Amino acid sequence: MKLQVEQAKEHIGKKFPYSYTEPASVLGNVTAFPWSRHDITISGEFWFDGQNYIVMGTVESHGDYECSRCLQPTEHKQLDSFEETFVADPRGRMQADDSDIVPFDGETIDLTELIRDTLIINEPSQVLCQDDCKGLCVHCGANLNVSPCSCESFVVDPRFAALRALLDEKDDRLS
Structure with missing residues (x-):
């Protein structure tokens, strides 16, 4: 050129x-x-x-x-x-x-x-198929743009599992 x-x-x-x-x-x-x-x-x-x-x-x-x-x-x-x-x-x-x-x-x-x-x-570091791409389920790998998966939506981070257990005990005592 x-x-x-x-x-x-x-x-x-x-x-x-x-x-x-x-x-x-x-x-x-x-x-x-x-x-x-x-x-x-x-x-x-x-x-x-x-x-x-x-x-x-x-x-x-x-x-x-x-x-x-x-x-x-x-x-x-x-x-x-x-x-x-x-x-x-x-x-x-x-x-x-x-x-x-x-x-x-x-x-x-x-x-x-x-x-x-x-x-x-100027090569893009990240390209998306659409601006609101939902990505993949972190548990089962399903494409969330196609359909929702049946995985539990709230999963406790294993690093905070002990804290979650304390909250669960507190809730049990209040009930």
Whole structure:
């Protein structure tokens, strides 16, 4: 995913739109991620500000995930934004301490690493099949979204069983 940016140098401040739809496999070895088997869509704009090239955009991805509560397969779509500043450095003379600005050859900006990093950094830690997913019963493993189970709804934590026994004795004495 490369941007041809040499025309932007002639038109300072003019924004140039771009849009790509590519298989996620163009990002390299990303097979560990659920979105790696689908297409990703990148769109945005770039411009030359007189010194640097500014690239802004969004990455739209979707993947086949497993619900974190009930373990059912679910599709998750995500839209992540990015912004990066590039400087033409055809001879590679930039210093390593210029971490806010990325050097490039002056003609094309390769977005591959930026897109891959954006997707990986924004990978969701938890995906739900629905906002109010009830999950699985902790005792029998039944999917509570499908139907309620017959397990006792109030189970005393074994660490507090002795306290529960004291409460039961007190209730027996009061009756």
